[in-house]
Amino acid sequence: MTLYCGIDLHANNSVISVTDDHDCVQYEQRLPNDLTTITESLYPFRSELLACVVESTYNWYWLVDGLMDAGFDVRLAHTGAIPQYTGIKHSNDESDARHLAHLLRLGILPEGYIQPREHRAVRDLLRRRMLLVRQRTLHHLSLQSLIARHTGERLSANQIKALDNEAIANKLAEPIRLGGQITLAAKCWLDRAIGKLELELQKHLIPCQNYQLLNSIPGVGAILASTIALETGPIQRFSSPGHYASYARCVSTEKISNGKIKGRGNKKNGNKYLAWAFMEAAHYSAIWSPEIKRFYQKRKAKRHILVAKKTVANKLARACFHMLSKQVPFEVKRAFG
Structure with a gap:
């Protein structure tokens, strides 16, 4: 008998549902997000499991890697492409887990790409750099608009970069002067943080x-x-x-439709x-x-x-x-x- 496992992953717990070829539930349990507990609960079914389906949520790394290391075949469900239920009035975590197993059984599960674990840390570091760059741009534009609002002077990007606390004090009066200096300090801190990230990235980027x-x-x-x-x-x-x-x-x-925009x-x-x-x-x-x-x-x-x-x-x-x-x-x- 072939079995199918769906795992509805949450921040602090997971609902595991194991079903058979007729969608009959063989095992279903809500477990804490502890890798040992989850793998031990699935070991009795390992020889008959086709695969385990895990939702592609923000915290799937540890579970997918752990199940793979334990010898399970793991599929990552592409949550954005999963078809919605039809004709169902009530749903919960258990029905969501069963639905993942059901799609796996039918062979129509939309799957996400599982990035090799050796690449994920570098990719996430690049994403962290992107977040800091956006925050730096936010502080840059905030300081630029603050000075324009209070002085009528529109500074260029290079002029904003050249500002220091003394220049801010000359342009802004109390009490808003402190706001400008704090914004400048935050921007300068982000400059240093981005520089550190880029130095770390250079150590780990493998030329290919x-x-x-x-x-x-x-x-x-x-x-x-x-x-x-x-x-x-x-x-x-x-x-x-x-x-x-x-x-x-x-x-x-x-x-x-008919040359007219009907939506997006x-x-x-x-x-x-x-x-x-x-x-x-x-x-x-x-x-x-x-x-x-x-x-x-x-x-x-x-x-x-x-x-x-x-x-x-x-x-x-x-x-x-x-x-x-x-x-x-x-x-x-x-x-x-």
């Missing part, structure tokens, strides 16, 4: 062919190349350039970190490559600036698909010719 290929794109350095490579994973996951560009959130989400699809479906990386790549490549800059300026003359940048990002995403699939460097004429 994909990094070198992505570095051939104008304006893409080590950080962006590493982010794109690690967030992408094996390019064979994607069947076409369009699917890859959609995963990177570089495609339109409009629903059009799930624009958040995809990898937000990859979307950020390609928008950054679009920004810098339009600076460093004359051909891409010319393409970008033509689009900007007709559409909104963000739409123009997204168009460049879409082109770069499609180019990256071909580069990683065929292991060839970037060719600007083929991508933007």
Whole structure:
């Protein structure tokens, strides 16, 4: 008899449901998030289990790795693509776990990609850097608008970077002066923290062919190349350039009927970190490559600036698909010719 296991994972507990070929429950229990307790509860069924399905929540690393180390076949459920229940009035954690096992039995379980554990720490460190960069930009813009609001002086980005406490004291009066100085201190701390993260990343980034290929794109350095490579994973996951560009959130989400926009699809479906990386790549490549800059300026003359940048990002995403699939460097004429 073949058995199927669904695990509804939460912050501090998990609901485990083991079902058979007729969806009859053979075992069901809510257990604390303790790896030893969970593996011991599943050991009696290991020889008959086809696989264990774990929800792709924010805290799945420890459970997936632990079950794999214990000899279980593990599948990561893509929660955003799981079909909703039809005709059911009541649901709970137990029914969710059974539903995962049911989809596994039918062979229609939408699966997420399980990143190799040796790459996850570096990828998460890159994501942490991205978070700090966004916070630094927030403090930068906050300080810029604060000075403009109180003095009428619009400082450039380089002028903001050159400010110190004395300059803030000369521009702002009490009591708002303290607010400006604290904002500047937070920005300076973030500068140092980002620098430390980048030094640590340099120790752990292992040069490979994909990094070198992505570095051939104008304006893409080590950080962006590493982010794109690690967030992408094996390019064979994607069947076409369009699917890859959609995963990177570089495609339109409009629903059009009879020439009219009737709504938008799930624009958040995809990898937000990859979307950020390609928008950054679009920004810098339009600076460093004359051909891409010319393409970008033509689009900007007709559409909104963000739409123009997204168009460049879409082109770069499609180019990256071909580069990683065929292991060839970037060719600007083929991508933007």
